[in-house]
Amino acid sequence: MKICSLASGSKGNCLYLESGDTRVLIDAGLSLRETVLRMAEVGIDASGVHAVLVTHEHIDHIRSAGSFARKFDVPVFVSHLVHATSDTYFKKTRVSEFESGSAFTFRDVRIDPVPITHDSCDPVGFVIESREGRAASVTDLGIVTRLVTEKLRGSRFLNLESNHDIDMLMNGPYPWALKQRIKSRHGHISNEESLALLHELAHDGLEALVMAHLSEVNNHPDHVERSTEAFLRDQNVCSPRIVIGDQYKASCLMEI
Numbered sequence: 001m002k003i004c005s006l007a008s009g010s011k012g013n014c015l016y017l018e019s020g021d022t023r024v025l026i027d028a029g030l031s032l033r034e035t036v037l038r039m040a041e042v043g044i045d046a047s048g049v050h051a052v053l054v055t056h057e058h059i060d061h062i063r064s065a066g067s068f069a070r071k072f073d074v075p076v077f078v079s080h081l082v083h084a085t086s087d088t089y090f091k092k093t094r095v096s097e098f099e100s101g102s103a104f105t106f107r108d109v110r111i112d113p114v115p116i117t118h119d120s121c122d123p124v125g126f127v128i129e130s131r132e133g134r135a136a137s138v139t140d141l142g143i144v145t146r147l148v149t150e151k152l153r154g155s156r157f158l159n160l161e162s163n164h165d166i167d168m169l170m171n172g173p174y175p176w177a178l179k180q181r182i183k184s185r186h187g188h189i190s191n192e193e194s195l196a197l198l199h200e201l202a203h204d205g206l207e208a209l210v211m212a213h214l215s216e217v218n219n220h221p222d223h224v225e226r227s228t229e230a231f232l233r234d235q236n237v238c239s240p241r242i243v244i245g246d247q248y249k250a251s252c253l254m255e256i
Contacts, residue, residue: 001132003157004253006030006038008139008212008245012060015137015159015210016044016253020108020130025052025068026137026159032064032071038250047072050107051096054078056123056140057086066093077106079113081122100124114151117142119186127151133205139213143185144197152201156256159245160198162211162228163188164218172218188213191224195231206238207256212245221246 002018012029016039028035036046051074052065066089069076075094083090083097098104100122103112108131113124118140125138125148136152137159152158169179169190181187189197194211211224221244228242243251 001135001157002253002255003135003159003208003210004039004042004044005159005210005212005243005245005251006035007247007250008210009214009216009247010060011247012063013139013213014038016049017128017135017137017157019128019132019135022051022107022109022130023049024128025049026126027055027061028052028065028068029060029063032067035064035068042250042253044253050074052076053111053126054082055125055137056118056120057082058120058140061140062086062089066090069093077111079122079124082120085121112151114138114148116140116148117145117185118188119181125151127155132156137212141189142187144189144193149197149200152197154203154205155201156205157208157210158198158201158206158240159210159212160194161189161213162191162194162219162224163213164190164215165220165223166190166192168220169215169218174217182215182218188215191219191227195227198228198231199235202235202237204238206240208243208254209240210243210245210251214245214247216247 004016006014013027015026080097110129112127127136133156135157136155139161
């Protein structure tokens, strides 16, 4: 597998994943120009991507999904409800609709769109399986459901939300209503909730981990890195490579 977090945060999200003979983008929340530029910077040929997978309709996840697909003549995989809600983004685009919770096959991979509880019309995370193993991306989780936990087990790679530090959120500048929305079942999970999920998912085959969708106001990369490394030191099950997702630059291209 090859993985690169091209962008992660409230201003844009995009993950490159190569598994088996298939190369996909999970979300395309940057501009088309910036997406292609960041791919080139880490040695990824944008014209080699086979599809764009869309998790939900918020702009930081779909900004250039349609334009990328049209430029490189590839399909966009999107749920029926998200397509209906955001059809203006996908005009003159090859759209393949899926049903949330129903796995499908594309090229040599199996793609499982896992329902999550974020405040959008039909949000999902993705679990992708090939002969190389299992990779999963779950951000904008809302809450960690039993279904999410079970679907992510056995992953070699995880792109895992770690949105906010609860104390920073509650003592920070956001209006009360927004604070309540973020920590509700329809918002985002905290660093503590992310590590609790990681505790459930740790296994000796977990090789790489991106801590994703960090809030610029209510979190800090150093804090997430320290707490994740401390968690991993306190167990002897796995020792994955850790990357902290960045809003403004791509990660290295990881190969596992």
